[in-house]
Amino acid sequence: SQKIEQNSEALNIQEGKTATLTCNYTNYSPAYLQWYRQDPGRGPVFLLLIRENEKEKRKERLKVTFDTTLKQSLFHITASQPADSATYLCALDTGGFKTIFGAGTRLFVKA
């Protein structure tokens, strides 16, 4: 079955450093991959979408890469700030309306 894995351990980094989160998947070849941010007790908010023919995508301090050979996406936040502390979810399309979400990685940015 399709599987999507994100590091379940929280990531702790110092303010100003680059945070890198990993999303690995198996048994599928998604045409798209999305990243969302979720704060405690709130719904996820869309951040970026990257297509299979795109190696990299940037939006302000965010950068996403998509390696279909490794079946992996990396999500980077440069010059991280305490306000970036949240849970980050990756999501894959499985065709049509079937998008699957990872469990998310909790990021803590210390001042």
Place this chain on the structure above:
Amino acid sequence: DGGITQSPKYLFRKEGQNVTLSCEQNLNHDAMYWYRQDPGQGLRLIYYSQIVNDFQKGDIAEGYSVSREKKESFPLTVTSAQKNPTAFYLCASSTLGAQSDTEAFFGQGTRLTVV
């Protein structure tokens, strides 16, 4: 402001009781979805709808029911057949087309607890 609204934010259900969670959107989106989120797990799709008066089961539809009588509204009923309903429920909407091709807008969620 355009957006998607879920209510209530917190809901308590007694054993054997049916409860209905509300989801309303004014984004003019055709597609709407219900997800369930449990601690340490990804979002799991319960039901989705692409058009008024039509909806499809997701991966964990047992014990749940939905309706789509209006484009703006997609209520979810958690029935007594759902044996483990305590969870965080999220409603989302998107433009028509593969959900993965467009961003999904989520509501703020309803936390349901069985008492």
